[in-house]
Amino acid sequence: MSERNEQTRQAILKAAAEEFRRRGYQRAGMRDIAATLDMAVGNLYYYFKNKQAIITDLQQQTVQRLISRAETIIELPIRADTRLFLLILQHVHCINFDNPGSFAHMEIEELEASRRDQLVKDRRKYESFYHRLIGEGIGQALFRPTDVKLAALAILGAINYTSRWYKDEGRLDPRSIGHVFAEYLAQGLMQNGLKLEKPHTDTIDQVLLQS
Amino acid sequence: MSERNEQTRQAILKAAAEEFRRRGYQRAGMRDIAATLDMAVGNLYYYFKNKQAIITDLQQQTVQRLISRAETIIELPIRADTRLFLLILQHVHCINFDNPGSFAHMEIEELEASRRDQLVKDRRKYESFYHRLIGEGIGQALFRPTDVKLAALAILGAINYTSRWYKDEGRLDPRSIGHVFAEYLAQGLMQNGLKLEKPHTDTIDQVLLQS
DNA sequence: AATGAACTAGAACAAATGTTCAAAAAAAAA
DNA sequence: TTTTTTTTTGAACATTTGTTCTAGTTCATT
Numbered sequence: 437m438s439e440r441n442e443q444t445r446q447a448i449l450k451a452a453a454e455e456f457r458r459r460g461y462q463r464a465g466m467r468d469i470a471a472t473l474d475m476a477v478g479n480l481y482y483y484f485k486n487k488q489a490i491i492t493d494l495q496q497q498t499v500q501r502l503i504s505r506a507e508t509i510i511e512l513p514i515r516a517d518t519r520l521f522l523l524i525l526q527h528v529h530c531i532n533f534d535n536p537g538s539f540a541h542m543e544i545e546e547l548e549a550s551r552r553d554q555l556v557k558d559r560r561k562y563e564s565f566y567h568r569l570i571g572e573g574i575g576q577a578l579f580r581p582t583d584v585k586l587a588a589l590a591i592l593g594a595i596n597y598t599s600r601w602y603k604d605e606g607r608l609d610p611r612s613i614g615h616v617f618a619e620y621l622a623q624g625l626m627q628n629g630l631k632l633e634k635p636h637t638d639t640i641d642q643v644l645l646q647s
Numbered sequence: 648m649s650e651r652n653e654q655t656r657q658a659i660l661k662a663a664a665e666e667f668r669r670r671g672y673q674r675a676g677m678r679d680i681a682a683t684l685d686m687a688v689g690n691l692y693y694y695f696k697n698k699q700a701i702i703t704d705l706q707q708q709t710v711q712r713l714i715s716r717a718e719t720i721i722e723l724p725i726r727a728d729t730r731l732f733l734l735i736l737q738h739v740h741c742i743n744f745d746n747p748g749s750f751a752h753m754e755i756e757e758l759e760a761s762r763r764d765q766l767v768k769d770r771r772k773y774e775s776f777y778h779r780l781i782g783e784g785i786g787q788a789l790f791r792p793t794d795v796k797l798a799a800l801a802i803l804g805a806i807n808y809t810s811r812w813y814k815d816e817g818r819l820d821p822r823s824i825g826h827v828f829a830e831y832l833a834q835g836l837m838q839n840g841l842k843l844e845k846p847h848t849d850t851i852d853q854v855l856l857q858s
Numbered sequence: 859a860a861t862g863a864a865c866t867a868g869a870a871c872a873a874a875t876g877t878t879c880a881a882a883a884a885a886a887a888a
Numbered sequence: 889t890t891t892t893t894t895t896t897t898g899a900a901c902a903t904t905t906g907t908t909c910t911a912g913t914t915c916a917t918t
Contacts, residue, residue, distance in 0.1 A: 438894080440894090440895090441894085441895085444895090459756070462671070462673035462674065463757060466876060476897045477876090478877085478897065478898065478899090479896050479897070482895065486876075487876065543671045545669075546674060583827055586824065586827045586828070587831060589808070589812060590827075594800075594802070594804040594808070596804070597800070597803070597804025597807065598804065613797065617797070620797075620801055621835065623835055624834055624835020624836075625831070625835075629839070631839050651865090651915090655865090676906080677905080677907080678905090686866080686867090687866060687867045687868055688906090689866075689868065689869090689907085690866050690867070692907070692908075697906075698907090862916095863915085864914080864915070865912105865913080865915085866911105867910100867912075868911100869911105871908075872905100872907090873905080873906090874903100874905070875903075876903085876904100877902085878902100879899095879901100880897105880898105880899100882895105882896080882898105883895080883896070884893105884896080885893080886891100886892080886894080887893085888889100888890075888891065888892085
């Protein structure tokens with residue numbers, strides 16, 4: 437793999453993500469993606485086996501970044517609610533800034549079994565960080581008792597939905613949105629009377645800069 | 648329009664919703680929908696102008712029900728947080744029980760302009776109930792100050808995402824899920840130290856039975 | 859039973875889709 | 889420059905898609 441090769445590959449991924457975000461995975465055709473790059477259709481197949489390989493690579497890249505950051509966050513020597521805040525903020529930032537559009541298409545049911553299984557596995561792994569953190573918070577009586585899995589699904593739903601309405605030209609940037617979401621969704625789990633402890637600004641910076 | 652006609656029409660809508668939920672709007676073909684009903688493809692076009700008309704009708708039906716219930720809820724002589732609880736619970740119930748699958752497909756960008764505009768208008772109207780209720784709660788110092796529109800988007804995201812993972816055979820029914828979500832998402836807005844006041848069971852029943 | 863309307867069937871069509879392939883062009887190596 | 893490898897092209901193919909159309913069947917009404 438040459439340097440040039442890898443660059444083109446990334447360019448294709450970027451264009452595809454953009455197209456998937458604009459028109460959805462189904463509607464975005466290989467010809468559209470090629471056209472964005474002033475490239476012939478067939479050339480895409482020199483870099484990717486097929487269309488599924490593109491969306492899979494895209495989502496894999498994103499979920500790996502999410503997991504990598506989550507692993508860092510969960511080990512930080514700070515309160516569970518503060519870590520949950522970071523986890524949420526980072527996720528919003530990732531899918532709207534670092535890897536925009538890669539999570540626009542969520543229906544993975546019809547991917548080839550092997551690709552789908554790997555993705556599902558990684559997503560589960562990422563979700564488990566939420567489960568662990570929420571469970572930990574409940575155990576420490578920081579959070580009130582609640583259904584851990586449902587809470588995680590609520591949080592992830594709110595976050596992932598952002599990629600449906602977020603626009604670069606909009607009123608708020610991903611970081612601001614992430615901040616509001618993190619505060620709302622983490623505070624909502626807190627025991628009555630307890631107040632969420634937000635992370636320091638430099639801790640946030642540190643997390644968002646990772647990989 | 649005869650009785651028979653209307654029945655078949657509804658049967659088609661139901662089958663289509665099921666198919667859309669299972670495979671997504673794009674992937675669900677007219678032939679699939681017809682096959683579910685043991686019906687010829689062409690016959691679908693006797694009842695609906697085209698595929699877009701089906702999804703539009705489906706979503707219109709759902710959003711009308713959501714609006715209708717929201718109008719009732721917002722006028723109830725109870726606290727704003729309690730009404731927000733009802734609004735959320737009812738929404739979860741509606742898209743997973745009353746009109747399952749109708750919100751599975753959310754990308755309305757490529758509908759004919761007239762259909763899309765009407766849908767967008769109705770969705771905005773429905774969203775505005777959240778804006779009003781959250782704004783009211785902030786005004787009464789029940790909720791802490793926050794970005795009203797972002798909070799509404801977070802709530803709607805969490806709710807609409809349920810139709811991606813909810814299964815009839817699952818651990819929890821739509822009402823239980825709605826209950827947990829409503830409690831979490833309404834409590835999360837509450838002023839520090841204030842506790843959400845849940846509605847009475849019969850109030851909930853009354854709302855869920857409507858239309 | 860006869861008539862007209864309501865409904866259904868399924869082949870056919872045009873457009874769009876993902877994908878393949880052989881040839882050409884560009885780049886790198888000799 | 890010549891040769892070899894890498895990259896690009898764009899036409900062609902097989903499917904699948906939404907949709908149309910005509911002919912047939914079923915149904916209600918008289």
